[in-house]
Amino acid sequence: MASNLASGTASSSSRGDGDQNLEDKKNLVTDKLQKREEERLDLVQKRRDEKEKESAVDEDAQLFTVNFARESNAIERDLKLCDSVKKSELPAYFDRMSVGVQNLQKSLSDATLYLPAYDVQHTQETIIKLQVDIHNKRGELLPKKKFAFKSKKKTLDKLDRPASGKTGASAEERNADIDDMTIELADCKFVDRNGEMLGMSGNAIKMKDVALARLSDCRVKLQGSPSAVHIRALKNCHVFCGPVSGSIFITDCSNCVFVLSCQQLRIHTTTESKFYIHVTSRAIIEDTTRVEFAPYNWKYDGLDDDYNMSGLDLSRNNWAYIDDFNWLASDQHSPNWSLIDEKDRVQAWDV
Structure with a gap:
């Protein structure tokens, strides 16, 4: 009888250990599933954040493009009206346009963090052309100083060359032309x-x-x-x-x-x-x-x-x-x- 009792005790202990092992395995599986779910949710959130960031960048770029086009077009319209402005008002008129171009340059500087390289280059070329046009028009209507950039035509022609192809300017050459023009136009x-x-x-x-x-x-x-x-x-x-x-x-x-x-x-x-x-x-x-x-x-x-x-x-x-x-x-x-x-x-x- 003692032997049967011992056998029963051992059997109960074995079942208890088996139950505990089974419980541990269940917990381990549960932990793995929970961890996997957390990783999945983190990945989903990361992708959502990246998508929202990309969307915000696209919106910023679109807003910049719209604002830049509006402001640059306004300066071009003012340039066309120069001939009808009284001579006494021309200095302030030209100064106002120059400030407008400076504001365009500043907005471009801010936007280079999210604009594609091609858009930065194209926008910089537009700014330089406006600067040249303002200086030349000022020299024509207020010829107290020699503002006309006769030597700049070649550089502007370079900016109009294709950016690729054997006969066109390379991106490096176009960037160098832009840098040269920017330096020449500096105050x-x-x-x-x-x-x-x-x-x-x-x-x-x-x-x-x-x-x-x-x-x-x-x-x-x-x-x-x-x-x-x-x-x-x-x-x-x-x-x-x-x-x-x-x-x-x-x-x-x-x-x-x-x-x-x-x-x-x-x-x-x-x-x-x-x-x-x-x-x-x-x-x-x-x-x-x-x-x-x-x-x-x-x-x-x-x-x-x-x-x-x-x-x-x-x-x-x-x-x-x-x-x-x-x-x-x-x-x-x-x-x-x-x-x-x-x-x-x-x-x-x-x-």
Whole structure:
């Protein structure tokens, strides 16, 4: 009888262990199913978010296109009416159109974050053509200064060439033509200089377009608040710039140091350079390698007034967040740029 009792006890224990194992397996299956469902829901939400983001970008692009067409068409209409405007009113009339073009440039700078490259290029060409037409018409009706761009016709003809094909201009050539035209149309500029200390300040650059091109071994100081700065083909240079209300465009530079403050910074085909920046949006690099970033740290008398003029938000600086258009992996850092270690940063500039 004792033997039967022991046998019954063992049998009950075995059934209990079996029940427990079965329960554990059920729980394991349930957990896996729940995890799988959570992953599915996360994927659905991610796709929904991406779709909404794409839709928002499309809406922004469409809105920009509509607004740009309306504003540029208005400027073209005003140009056609110039001949009927009283001569005494022409200076203000032309100034108003020029401000309109500046606003178009600023809106394009803001929109480059979501516009396709072709649309950016096409829109930039439209802006340049408007600038040339305004300058030439001003020179025709107010010939106090030689505003006509006789040498610009060849460049405008280049912009009309096809962007592909053996007989047409390449995309690189068209971009170079646009850069050349932008530099030539800038209100203030330093071009083709070597081994010099260069500077502009105050009202000379206040809310104006500034261009720096083909400089080598130069030290440039822009103390003020320009509306935009275009920089191309600099070698072994130091560039210091006060707060820019719009964008700074940098192309084809090497072994330079840039100390810049702006709303938007775009860097193309540049290498072996350091950037000390204050940028309120995210800086963008493209076809660019071995560049380093640190926070903006140039100080000069009147800097606070220039910040007020520019409208930049001092509390918002995305100096450490760089978008590399040539690096698509979101889970890995781009090898094309890095941050300058704090111990290696220049603490004070001898400008």
